[in-house]
């Protein structure tokens with residue numbers, strides 16, 4: 001059976017079993033679904049089309065016996081001449097003396113390696129005897145561990161497929177498979193592992209992409225259906241009049257988009273069904289303001305509300321601004337990892353006794369010993385950083401509040417609806433009036449002096465600046481060192497009356513808090529920081545954002561950082577210090593300089609970037625697909641979404657035999673309760 005352990009197969013010793021386990025191949029099914037992550041295509045081009053220093057494949061006839069020379073200790077060089085299109089090409093191969101016995105004059109041979117167009121020479125990486133036509137031209141490349149090689153794995157897969165191919169379930173209903181001319185699952189699996197041509201491979205991929213999306217969409221829509229039908233009986237009877245008065249007391253009037261989103265959220269709160277909504281808005285579009293009004297609404301309904309944010313800095317900031325905003329209309333508490341001891345137990349007790357109405361915090365606020373008296377409404381900021389785990393904790397405490405997720409990562413609207421298929425989506429696609437576009441410039445490091453003088457000038461007129469430090473890959477420690485160095489350099493550069501602050505992740509919470517407070521109150525004019533200020537920090541008087549090594553960031557992260565300025569009515573500036581080597585990096589800098597709107601930027605990013613990094617690695621709370629890519633294969637995602645809708649609406653899973661495999665698979669592989677937190 002496919003579910004049997006892979007060690008049931010013949011010829012798998014202990015070492016191989018542990019290597020396979022390291023590749024997460026435990027069952028026979030794991031093995032046959034272990035798909036290549038890329039394919040090397042041996043394409044033979046005419047000599048005059050080969051590009052100097054590229055990796056190329058050529059084929060021809062060996063003209064003389066190879067000559068082997070040794071040099072140094074154990075080093076060797078094998079050289080021979082190959083006739084290709086009547087031209088004599090020199091081939092050299094290092095440290096593979098054994099090949100001398102295998103390559104003989106008169107042999108036909110295919111060589112892959114680095115091409116030197118000036119010397120008509122190839123430095124061979126791999127060779128195969130015979131012409132390319134007689135060999136597989138498309139070579140699957142797997143990600144491997146231990147002693148397993150591509151060849152070994154392929155042989156094992158081949159053997160296994162031959163034995164088990166009849167157990168492979170088709171899954172796709174024939175009507176859809178026929179309509180899109182997709183190969184059967186069996187054919188597609190063979191083609192993924194042993195592609196006979198590009199076209200066959202393309203169709204196999206097409207099939208897997210569609211299948212993955214269809215399954216994903218079916219699950220999403222089933223969840224949505226279940227959620228819709230489920231009531232938590234938690235209708236919040238808020239007081240519309242009080243809410244209206246609260247809104248008129250705000251120092252600004254709401255934008256149209258804010259009003260629309262607010263109404264959608266309030267309607268969800270009033271209904272007995274559980275809210276599961278995503279609030280999306282560009283940086284600085286006023287999401288937090290909307291969230292505050294909803295929290296107030298929950299209080300007027302006699303409920304408690306909670307706001308969960310990803311960092312302590314943000315929690316502190318929201319705590320301060322909401323305390324100011326609510327005045328004596330609500331009791332607000334702050335609960336983070338650094339709230340400790342007596343203070344913590346007092347807060348926890350006050351939450352339990354409903355003396356506190358709003359709790360703001362990091363995930364510390366859903367820890368074991370925190371019990372809410374009557375939690376009606378939870379807002380989760382930057383949803384991707386909170387996992388199913390945390391939401392399940394709430395459920396385990398018997399809490400079924402309405403949940404609103406907020407994100408400032410602009411995702412093109414259609415994509416958001418498709419990706420978050422089980423959620424309702426509200427979008428704030430408009431900035432408050434009076435905002436000026438942030439002027440963005442891309443410069444090289446040698447122009448920094450000018451930038452520093454420009455900052456000095458702006459500070460004189462009362463403004464403030466952020467400087468985001470150079471990044472050192474995967475080294476938190478060195479990043480901090482960099483920040484400290486930069487801080488000292490700037491201290492030396494500016495006169496003593498300019499106060500410079502330093503912020504990084506390793507500072508103790510109270511110091512971070514202190515620095516942010518001083519910056520917010522303009523006691524510090526320049527804040528040198530690592531990327532800890534990335535999300536949500538709100539200091540409207542700051543007008544300059546300098547980002548070192550800007551090419552190392554994705555567009556959405558750059559946009560987030562830029563969003564820390566331009567939050568008031570003063571002209572703001574973003575200066576990207578970057579020297580990108582590749583075209584994509586340059587294009588990114590250009591796009592950033594030209595585009596201010598996060599949604600436009602996201603659309604452009606969609607077109608520009610390769611699969612995978614649109615959402616940024618660490619941000620991804622999105623499902624992972626084996627073959628499909630949500631951005632690249634967006635069309636297929638839409639098709640699958642429509643088909644899933646049709647299947648659910650017509651109840652085909654239950655009523656049509658053609659759907660039985662699909663139904664079983666969904667039931668086996670979906671843990672609905674996990675999602676229904």
Ligand SMILES: Nc1ncnc2c1ncn2[C@@H]1O[C@H](COP(=O)(O)OP(=O)(O)OP(=O)(O)O)[C@@H](O)[C@H]1O
Pocket residue numbers: 252253254255258281282283284285286287288289290408432433535536537538540563567
């Ligand atoms: N309708 C409005 N008119 C004018 N100013 C507003 C309006 N709504 C919010 N603001 C102000 O704009 C700034 C940004 O608002 P807020 O912090 O709510 O945005 P956000 O969308 O949460 O931002 P980010 O995602 O970047 O953290 C705040 O200073 C806020 O007081």
